[in-house]
Amino acid sequence: MQRPYNFSAGPAAMPAEVLEQAAAEMLNWxxxxxxxxxxxxxxxxxxxxxxLSIYEAAEADLRELLAVPANFKIxxxxxxxxxxxxxxPLNLSRLRATSGNGAADFVVTGTWSEKSLKEAGKxxxxxLAATGKADGFTAIPPAASWELRDEASYVHICSNETINxxxxxxxxxxxxxxxxxxxxxxxxxxxxxxxxxxxxVGLAFGGAQKNLGPAGLTLVVVxxxxxxxxxxxxxxxxxxxxxxxxxxxxxxxxxxSIYMAGLVFKWLKRQxxxxxxxxxxxxxxxxxxxxxxxxxxxxSGFYINGVARNARSRMNVPFFLRNESLNDAFLTGAKEAGxxxxxxxxxxxxxxxxxYNAIPLEGVQALVAYMREFERTHG
Ligand SMILES: *Cc1c(COP(=O)(O)O)cnc(C)c1O
Numbered sequence: 097m098q099r100p101y102n103f104s105a106g107p108a109a110m111p112a113e114v115l116e117q118a119a120a121e122m123l124n125w126x127x128x129x130x131x132x133x134x135x136x137x138x139x140x141x142x143x144x145x146x147x148l149s150i151y152e153a154a155e156a157d158l159r160e161l162l163a164v165p166a167n168f169k170i171x172x173x174x175x176x177x178x179x180x181x182x183x184x185p186l187n188l189s190r191l192r193a194t195s196g197n198g199a200a201d202f203v204v205t206g207t208w209s210e211k212s213l214k215e216a217g218k219x220x221x222x223x224l225a226a227t228g229k230a231d232g233f234t235a236i237p238p239a240a241s242w243e244l245r246d247e248a249s250y251v252h253i254c255s256n257e258t259i260n261x262x263x264x265x266x267x268x269x270x271x272x273x274x275x276x277x278x279x280x281x282x283x284x285x286x287x288x289x290x291x292x293x294x295x296x297v298g299l300a301f302g303g304a305q306k307n308l309g310p311a312g313l314t315l316v317v318v319x320x321x322x323x324x325x326x327x328x329x330x331x332x333x334x335x336x337x338x339x340x341x342x343x344x345x346x347x348x349x350x351x352x353s354i355y356m357a358g359l360v361f362k363w364l365k366r367q368x369x370x371x372x373x374x375x376x377x378x379x380x381x382x383x384x385x386x387x388x389x390x391x392x393x394x395x396s397g398f399y400i401n402g403v404a405r406n407a408r409s410r411m412n413v414p415f416f417l418r419n420e421s422l423n424d425a426f427l428t429g430a431k432e433a434g435x436x437x438x439x440x441x442x443x444x445x446x447x448x449x450x451x452y453n454a455i456p457l458e459g460v461q462a463l464v465a466y467m468r469e470f471e472r473t474h475g
Contacts, residue, residue, distance in 0.1 A: 154358030189220030206257030309357030
């Protein structure tokens with residue numbers, strides 16, 4: 097049976113193969129050699145050899161897929177992207193401070209980075225370095241215009257704004273901008289959709305539920321020399337050094353979500369596209385998907401996307417019907433056609449198609465066929 101295509105922004109579609117494998121292993125997990133453990137993954141001690149083998153494979157596969165350098169730690173945490181908005185300043189704001197709680201600069205390109213700035217202000221001096229608000233968050237303010245402070249320990253960006261549909265097509269080079277700060281990226285909604293230039297990054301974080309697996313798991317990738325600078329009030333379970341020193345097992349990690357993400361990593365490693373594999377294959381596929389959808393929107397007089405072309409997200413594509421009174425009919429018809437969860441975020445309105453890794457090109461082809469037909473019958 098062809099399942100409907102699910103365009104949810106998160107929690108989001110998972111590859112069917114992964115769900116099938118998890119279902120088959122639910123009651124009695126087999127190891128890599130097919131030996132049955134007698135337990136489901138949810139029932140295992142996080143310190144037992146069975147779960148440790150799942151954990152170690154997940155970490156190694158992710159490190160290989162994202163080409164994470166050896167001097168970066170991969171941490172599997174809880175709390176989601178929003179908790180990281182507090183955990184990052186609690187750990188990093190004092191990196192370059194000689195006294196007090198230190199400072200961080202924020203480039204605000206949409207809803208998520210706006211939240212990050214606000215939350216960080218509780219824990220350190222948080223400064224708005226640039227914002228795209230005046231243009232309704234439709235473009236990324238040019239890096240040369242960012243007001244970066246000498247005292248900032250880090251500069252925060254949201255490298256893909258899930259709600260506004262804005263994506264950095266390359267990460268800023270802070271050194272070239274004359275800054276000594278570390279770059280922190282919230283890559284929740286495009287992690288594993290494209291390669292990461294780790295030479296420009298000090299720390300990256302993301303909730304798993306957009307592109308990696310189920311909710312409950314938060315990924316943090318952090319350069320080792322940034323550990324050990326937490327504010328004294330930082331909760332122990334959220335001190336990156338404590339988490340790293342304990343192999344993400346200072347407290348019980350989200351074991352089942354790690355297992356599911358591990359299955360997604362194995363699925364990613366099996367993907368091939370035009371001779372490419374892994375993340376490069378996903379990137380090629382994601383470019384093709386996004387081009388097809390944006391071309392369809394731009395070629396019509398019926399749909400609009402107002403984001404500057406060089407800032408358009410490959411993962412989250414908000415669009416509007418010029419005649420908004422047709423919104424409900426569009427959504428009802430989409431559901432009947434097997435195209436789910438296309439309603440835009442309530443703060444933006446209209447529609448949004450999130451086309452994460454688990455959505456194949458065929459899913460976007462089905463969506464654009466529906467959009468063209470709806471335009472033909474309602475335009
Ligand atoms: C979804 C999302 C978050 C929030 O994650 P939670 O897990 O709900 O805390 C943060 N940042 C971005 C960019 C997101 O897309």
